[in-house]
Amino acid sequence: MLGINRSNIYYKHKIANDVWLINLVRDIWLKHTFYGYRKITAVLRLDYKILVNSKRVLGLMRIVGIQAIYPKPNLSLTNCNNKIYSYLLRDLKIIKINQVWMTDITYLKLGTRYVYLVALIDVYSRYIVGWSLSFTLDTENCIDALNKALKLGTPEIINSDQGCQFTSDVWITTVNAYNIKISMDGKGRCKDNIYIERFWRTIKYEAIYLNEYTDFTKLYNGIKEYINFYNNQRPHQSLSYLKPREIYMVPNSRHTDLDYCNRKTLLSSVLRMNSLALAPDKQSLCD
Numbered sequence: 001m002l003g004i005n006r007s008n009i010y011y012k013h014k015i016a017n018d019v020w021l022i023n024l025v026r027d028i029w030l031k032h033t034f035y036g037y038r039k040i041t042a043v044l045r046l047d048y049k050i051l052v053n054s055k056r057v058l059g060l061m062r063i064v065g066i067q068a069i070y071p072k073p074n075l076s077l078t079n080c081n082n083k084i085y086s087y088l089l090r091d092l093k094i095i096k097i098n099q100v101w102m103t104d105i106t107y108l109k110l111g112t113r114y115v116y117l118v119a120l121i122d123v124y125s126r127y128i129v130g131w132s133l134s135f136t137l138d139t140e141n142c143i144d145a146l147n148k149a150l151k152l153g154t155p156e157i158i159n160s161d162q163g164c165q166f167t168s169d170v171w172i173t174t175v176n177a178y179n180i181k182i183s184m185d186g187k188g189r190c191k192d193n194i195y196i197e198r199f200w201r202t203i204k205y206e207a208i209y210l211n212e213y214t215d216f217t218k219l220y221n222g223i224k225e226y227i228n229f230y231n232n233q234r235p236h237q238s239l240s241y242l243k244p245r246e247i248y249m250v251p252n253s254r255h256t257d258l259d260y261c262n263r264k265t266l267l268s269s270v271l272r273m274n275s276l277a278l279a280p281d282k283q284s285l286c287d
Contacts, residue, residue: 025064028043032057101158118132120149121195131222139165159192
């Protein structure tokens with residue numbers, strides 16, 4: 001009618017109009033990087049009394065390139081520049097302690113954030129030889145757990161997944177310094193590292209999920225207490241109901257071959273040793 005194109009009179013949304021809100025969203029996210037757009041929307045509404053919908057907040061977060069930071073289901077991200085080692089345990093008969101260790105990383109919820117637990121398990125005895133807890137998913141945490149484990153013994157093989165922590169130069173150099181063979185799971189084959197995976201399930205269901213930890217020190221002490229229980233007091237059906245310590249800490253066996261001794265024979269020997277240890281007390285009671 002006036003010769004003006006309809007599109008020229010419609011309101012055009014400009015990012016400049018949202019600069020103040022973008023800055024506020026970014027400030028909230030920087031304080032709580034694990035907040036997603038829904039939680040940031042709730043904070044804006046409840047704490048700042050700003051009437052805004054979640055779609056708008058999501059759009060603003062996309063504009064500035066921010067999103068919630070949280071552990072993804074797969075912690076084993078590979079680095080294509082690092083060497084991948086073959087899986088050495090296929091058809092291998094594990095007949096002694098310190099023959100094969102397995103290691104892995106899992107994440108644990110701590111209040112509104114996550115921490116990362118690394119552990120190494122001796123496959124033959126199921127003994128947890130080393131572990132470390134950290135706020136960061138890095139190789140340093142893995143090296144810390146490995147150094148603790150090496151104070152107990154030196155394995156022939158260490159098996160891990162293909163995660164970048166276990167293919168890093170630091171990890172490979174440290175393991176090679178002790179002449180330990182490196183074995184890695186096949187891609188997508190979690191069962192290749194089954195014993196440490198079973199330990200994750202055990203500790204989470206028997207210790208972590210029963211306690212809602214919000215303090216790092218309390219979580220650390222809880223893990224330490226449980227692993228002490230797991231190694232020294234918890235009977236294992238697969239070990240003929242022996243405790244891992246009763247196999248791993250058998251006198252004079254830490255660096256010796258146990259080919260001659262299957263677990264049933266070992267159970268008999270442990271029971272016999274226990275009965276001999278109790279004999280003097282029984283004798284004194286008879287006297």
